[in-house]
Amino acid sequence: MPREVTHTAHGPRILTPADVDDEKGDVAICLCGLSEEYPFCDGSHRRTEDESPDTLYKYVDGERREVTVKEE
Ligand code: FES
Numbered sequence: 001m002p003r004e005v006t007h008t009a010h011g012p013r014i015l016t017p018a019d020v021d022d023e024k025g026d027v028a029i030c031l032c033g034l035s036e037e038y039p040f041c042d043g044s045h046r047r048t049e050d051e052s053p054d055t056l057y058k059y060v061d062g063e064r065r066e067v068t069v070k071e072e
Pocket residue numbers: 029030031032033034035040041042043044045046
């Protein structure tokens with residue numbers, strides 16, 4: 001499932017023991033790129049569950065758009 005995500009950070013975010021979720025006992029890092037709590041997962045990845053593997057998507061201001069890729 002390809003997805004184009006815009007990142008604006010210019011460096012790493014160092015994780016500390018304070019980042020561990022007290023209830024779950026773990027730290028979930030967002031790999032979908034859509035979390036409002038980035039770099040932590042906030043469940044936003046559920047919005048990607050119906051993405052087609054043959055379509056490129058871009059999420060802008062919470063809205064999903066299909067990206068048309070021109071072939072040369
Ligand atoms: S993996 Fe991105 S919000 Fe969960």
